[in-house]
Amino acid sequence: MASTYKTIAYTLCTIVILTLTSCIPSFKFNGSNINYDLVKTLSMDKFPIRCAYVWAPMESMFYNSLSDAYAQKTKLKILKKKW
Numbered sequence: 339m340a341s342t343y344k345t346i347a348y349t350l351c352t353i354v355i356l357t358l359t360s361c362i363p364s365f366k367f368n369g370s371n372i373n374y375d376l377v378k379t380l381s382m383d384k385f386p387i388r389c390a391y392v393w394a395p396m397e398s399m400f401y402n403s404l405s406d407a408y409a410q411k412t413k414l415k416i417l418k419k420k421w
Contacts, residue, residue, distance in 0.1 A: 374413050381417040382408075 384401045387394075405416050 372412060378415060379417050380408055380414040
């Protein structure tokens, strides 16, 4: 009887672990197609932080990471100021 409960418990744990690991979202931005004859530059402005409890350097870090990703993964020239 105790062996049956252990088998059921192990089976349920395995199902829960498999369910949780299979539900991890994954985002890839490989499907875009940029016509570089028409689009040559990208302009971004910093994202304002409107929450009082956010670490202050987060705004610059996010902006720098995003512009670095665009510079590395596309042929677009990143403009420093918003037009």
